[in-house]
Amino acid sequence: MIRSKVVSVGLIGLGGMSNFYFGNISQINPLQVSAICDTNQELLNNIGQREGISQDKRFIHIEEIIASPDVDAIISVVPNNLHAKILELCILHQKPILAEKPFTLNFEEAKNLNKLYKRNPIPCMVGFIHRYTPSFQYAKKLIEENIIGQIRYIDVRYQQSFGAPLFNVSYLWRFNKEVTGTGALGDLGAHMIDSARFFVGEFHSVSALMETFVDKRKDPITGEPRHIDVDDFTSFHAVLGNGVVGNFVTTRNAIGSSNQHEVTLYGDFGTIHVNIERPNEIDIYVRGETEEIPVLKSERVPEIYDKTILGDFAELIINKQNQDMPIFEDGYKNQKVIDCIITSAEKGCFVKVDSQEVLWEKVKSISG
Structure with missing residues (x-):
């Protein structure tokens, strides 16, 4: 069973797909979006105000939100050329992540990530929502x-x-x-x-x-x-x-x-x-x-049979269960x-x- 502890989530990327997560994450105990990140300052402030996220939890730089001690896990919704970088930073900072697909920009990036991940694994899911x-x-x-x-x-x-x-x-x-x-x-x-x-x-x-x-x-x-x-x-x-x-x-x-x-x-x-x-x-x-x-x-x-990827993400973080979940290995093999x-x-x-x-x-x- 998932404990009642709140998992503070940092959401990177505030484009259209972010609305899916804002719209659904409130229904998933114990996940809570507490920090956001985007290079568009105006968008960052508008969504931060809309979602009640304080100014000090609105980040321009990716590494700052991932490294933040107030952020327990990351959800990444960014263009494909940033996928590998965000996954790498999450591995280095040991932050659980739900990353978008495709896994990386190309298989060379995937191979490099796989070597890093094997040395320092983290709870990782890839957004194969279907x-x-x-x-x-x-x-x-x-x-x-x-x-x-x-x-x-x-x-x-x-x-x-x-x-x-x-x-x-x-x-x-x-x-x-x-x-x-x-x-x-x-x-x-x-x-x-x-x-x-x-x-x-x-x-x-x-x-x-x-x-x-x-x-x-x-x-x-x-x-x-x-x-x-x-x-x-x-x-x-x-x-x-x-x-x-x-x-x-x-x-x-x-x-x-x-x-x-x-x-x-x-x-x-x-x-x-x-x-x-x-x-x-x-x-x-x-x-x-x-x-x-x-x-x-x-x-x-x-x-x-009506379950959600966000519910499984919470399960992976807290109870380390990953049966039939799209995890790191699935993203790597997909990219191959x-x-x-x-x-x-x-x-x-x-x-x-x-x-x-x-x-x-x-x-x-x-x-x-």
Whole structure:
């Protein structure tokens, strides 16, 4: 059981995602946001005043809030190029952290962090929030109960529409490779990778395709077009644990898809389908005792599967429990798969994840 002690949380990054944490953390005993950090002084003061956070608990510099003796734990909601730095500082100052995904900007950063973490581990969670969707939690239980038998194939999609030319979205940090690392792959694809690992197991090999549909967007400051160097679309095939094969597609250019992350698991005896846009429902194709063939059954998810990432973060800090939580290792392995997907797309080859070995090249260069 979680003790009644208050865990003083420092929130780094006051952009749009911070509203999710401000809106939900008050419901989680014993977490309490007591300090905030952002480089935008006006935003810092406005939110500090709104949330009743005193002036001395409003920080401009990241290391100061992490090092503060009045801060017990950190929640980080910042652009991708700051992820590794904040994780490193939390390890050095031994502060528990809930960090955003993707884990780091690239796998080199992830490898360096992993070495540091192994010497000085801390309670660490990564924000793979979609595994906390009630239908995902329930599906995990049904899989463990062998309801659909051995899983043979998993189909995972994560599609949004905001990047399509129809909406004429201006240039922003998510389109800048130096800040974000990748486009749809790191933003949405990281969740697909986590969902597959959550349901099925580890990735063994990948074969990928990455495309940029909109290669220029207008700079909102200068009005001039800026080149886009990250992906709008990524698809990949994979082989996972127990020989499960997977098909994955992600894009931010799918008109009609608001926030459509869905997973379909095909087993020997049936199929399970979940979608975050229907968080409390699950589709199951199984054969009942009186049926000759499987039939579709849409079920309401029992309330016991409604848990939150913030609740688990509190549990990890106080009771050190981490069963099925997205912890440091999950972030590290996720980033490794992302790196293999990029390598596969760039080289036109299958890549083995464990060793990052090229298994088969589609095109071989011929030197004179």
